Amino acid sequence: MLNFKLILPALILTTLFLPYQGQAAKTNQPTTVEKQVRAGDTIFSILRRLGFQQSHLSQIIENESLYKRITLIPRQVYFLKESNGKTEVLFLSDLTDRTVTFFKKGDQAGVASEKEDFETEVGRVTGWVRGSLVASIQNIVPSKKLAYRFLDAYVFDYKVQKQLQRNARFHMVFEKKFLDGKLVKYGEVLETGLEIKGDYVVRKFLPFADGGSFVDEQKPFLDRPFFAPVNYVRVSSLYQPYRFHPVKRRRMAHLGMDFELEQGKPIFSVGHGTIVKFGRNRAAGRYVVVKHPNGLTSYYNHMSSVQDFEINQTVSAGALLGTIGCTGYCTKPHLHFAIKKHGKFVDPITYIRPYAFTQRHNVEQLLSKAASDSKSQTAIK
Numbered sequence: 173m174l175n176f177k178l179i180l181p182a183l184i185l186t187t188l189f190l191p192y193q194g195q196a197a198k199t200n201q202p203t204t205v206e207k208q209v210r211a212g213d214t215i216f217s218i219l220r221r222l223g224f225q226q227s228h229l230s231q232i233i234e235n236e237s238l239y240k241r242i243t244l245i246p247r248q249v250y251f252l253k254e255s256n257g258k259t260e261v262l263f264l265s266d267l268t269d270r271t272v273t274f275f276k277k278g279d280q281a282g283v284a285s286e287k288e289d290f291e292t293e294v295g296r297v298t299g300w301v302r303g304s305l306v307a308s309i310q311n312i313v314p315s316k317k318l319a320y321r322f323l324d325a326y327v328f329d330y331k332v333q334k335q336l337q338r339n340a341r342f343h344m345v346f347e348k349k350f351l352d353g354k355l356v357k358y359g360e361v362l363e364t365g366l367e368i369k370g371d372y373v374v375r376k377f378l379p380f381a382d383g384g385s386f387v388d389e390q391k392p393f394l395d396r397p398f399f400a401p402v403n404y405v406r407v408s409s410l411y412q413p414y415r416f417h418p419v420k421r422r423r424m425a426h427l428g429m430d431f432e433l434e435q436g437k438p439i440f441s442v443g444h445g446t447i448v449k450f451g452r453n454r455a456a457g458r459y460v461v462v463k464h465p466n467g468l469t470s471y472y473n474h475m476s477s478v479q480d481f482e483i484n485q486t487v488s489a490g491a492l493l494g495t496i497g498c499t500g501y502c503t504k505p506h507l508h509f510a511i512k513k514h515g516k517f518v519d520p521i522t523y524i525r526p527y528a529f530t531q532r533h534n535v536e537q538l539l540s541k542a543a544s545d546s547k548s549q550t551a552i553k
């Protein structure tokens with residue numbers, strides 16, 4: 173296992189000093205072909221189209237648990253690999269490096285879910301905001317996932333769309349993942365920069381075991397009373413007084429924020445407090461409510477499992493509450509997190525730091541290192 177923290181600065185430096193190499197510089201081997209999901213496709217209709225017979229499919233269905241979480245969206249990309257009479261069909265995950273592979277060779281067929289060993293390159297782009305920030309990023313790198321990931325670096329302390337000015341400058345350092353020399357997906361955003369409210373604000377992705385956050389070497393968020401409730405901080409929906417509800421299909425308020433993570437990942441109490449309620453209901457699914465000494469109450473919904481609590485039990489900051497799931501009104505695994513103040517829901521993002529309690533030492537270490545670096549730089553001048 174390589175130490176990611178050590179190789180990261182080296183990778184970033186490499187791209188800063190070498191001319192940017194685009195996709196064309198990579199050698200394309202003909203063995204991996206990009207395909208697109210068609211409207212109405214199922215896993216089996218795709219496999220049949222690619223030459224899988226009924227006897228192959230019946231071998232595959234025995235391991236349904238490995239692929240039943242794949243959701244197919246029209247125009248979604250998958251890959252066909254053919255070598256030595258073996259056919260492989262690969263579905264890549266946006267959230268992880270796990271790949272689901274269907275294969276057949278002769279009469280044999282099967283399905284496997286494995287962590288893929290991608291070749292990774294680091295790319296760097298610079299641009300100016302024309303229209304929305306997300307659209308401006310997508311004009312340079314054709315990835316909705318990267319564009320939204322960029323926002324995660326700023327949503328904790330900026331109202332990005334409101335505070336952004338036309339022609340604001342931005343940059344982004346990100347991972348590109350290759351299979352057999354072919355760019356197959358984008359990985360993590362490693363660094364961002366954005367001109368906002370008169371400053372050029374740089375954020376760096378700090379990876380942890382099983383997680384990571386965007387941190388600002390100038391801004392530790394120490395004034396926030398709470399921590400993030402998850403280790404991998406990806407915000408998929410913000411607090412919005414009005415929004416279109418994907419399940420109920422009507423306009424209704426979103427009185428919390430959503431963290432998108434894989435099913436089963438841990439959920440932590442954002443601060444010290446007592447368990448005042450937990451259980452299950454139709455809308456929230458499995459949920460926990462924690463009351464904190466500062467008068468705020470935190471809510472955790474759609475969990476797949478909840479710890480074995482008793483009412484009025486004390487929990488410390490960072491205590492495990494349960495795991496990510498999709499119970500209640502939910503379309504894909506996520507945590508709906510909310511905060512109530514004086515009995516009313518408030519925007520929770522302004523109360524939490526962008527990193528989990530268990531990671532505070534990692535973040536503080538980085539910040540103190542950055543502070544001493546800038547001090548020694550001043551001394552040299």
Ligand SMILES: [Zn+2]
Nearest residue numbers: 428429430508
């Ligand atoms: Zn929500």
